[in-house]
Amino acid sequence: ILNVEQSPQSLHVQEGDSTNFTCSFPSSNFYALHWYRWETAKSPEALFVMTLNGDEKKKGRISATLNTKEGYSYLYIKGSQPEDSATYLCAFQVVDQFYFGTGTSLTVIP
Amino acid sequence: DSGVTQTPKHLITATGQRVTLRCSPRSGDLSVYWYQQSLDQGLQFLIQYYNGEERAKGNILERFSAQQFPDLHSELNLSSLELGDSALYFCASSVGTEGNSPLHFGNGTRLTVT
Numbered sequence: 735i736l737n738v739e740q741s742p743q744s745l746h747v748q749e750g751d752s753t754n755f756t757c758s759f760p761s762s763n764f765y766a767l768h769w770y771r772w773e774t775a776k777s778p779e780a781l782f783v784m785t786l787n788g789d790e791k792k793k794g795r796i797s798a799t800l801n802t803k804e805g806y807s808y809l810y811i812k813g814s815q816p817e818d819s820a821t822y823l824c825a826f827q828v829v830d831q832f833y834f835g836t837g838t839s840l841t842v843i844p
Numbered sequence: 845d846s847g848v849t850q851t852p853k854h855l856i857t858a859t860g861q862r863v864t865l866r867c868s869p870r871s872g873d874l875s876v877y878w879y880q881q882s883l884d885q886g887l888q889f890l891i892q893y894y895n896g897e898e899r900a901k902g903n904i905l906e907r908f909s910a911q912q913f914p915d916l917h918s919e920l921n922l923s924s925l926e927l928g929d930s931a932l933y934f935c936a937s938s939v940g941t942e943g944n945s946p947l948h949f950g951n952g953t954r955l956t957v958t
Contacts, residue, residue: 766944768946770946770947777846777934777950777951777952778934778949779846780948783945785944823887825947830899830938830940831900832877832889833889834886834887834889835886836885836886
């Protein structure tokens with residue numbers, strides 16, 4: 735079982751603040767790193783799939799970076815909005831196996 | 845809409861009973877994954893099937909079993925249910941062993957054991 739850690743566990747920010755959180759994963763046998771957004775009462779939804787060291791992906795106000803050599807990925811949200819409130823999960827992929835972190839729960843206060 | 849269909853949405857049953865959860869993967873996806881989310885827990889991987897064959901097992905209890913049928917839909921069977929089995933059960937699908945495609949999740953089945 736591979737260890738994937740996310741921090742912080744939870745985060746409360748004011749609307750308009752920018753924020754970021756971390757996903758740590760094993761630096762060996764890297765295949766891909768996934769980010770998912772999981773809103774309450776819904777199912778996890780894919781945000782990014784990152785495969786190359788130094789990868790940067792962006793979708794609107796959300797972006798992510800990847801460092802496979804040191805085994806971490808950052809997810810950034812610029813100008814947080816209440817609709818960004820969700821749990822953000824990362825998953826470390828090895829071939830077709832996915833190892834999920836426990837997520838960072840983000841609450842954006844209007 | 846992820847294209848992954850799970851039924852039923854809700855299930856309430858008594859301890860000792862047996863239930864079957866069903867999942868239809870997204871069209872073209874060959875891999876099906878089952879996850880359990882208990883209260884205040886993250887996603888716990890249970891089992892994966894690829895094109896009808898069991899591919900990987902996670903923290904799946906012996907009371908639980910699954911299969912994937914020729915039409916690629918999958919069923920998760922939970923027997924001798926205990927109160928602690930109450931959880932949200934997710935099915936996810938992906939294209940398979942190649943590529944870096946994300947998982948596509950169904951909306952889950954919420955199981956309540958009383």
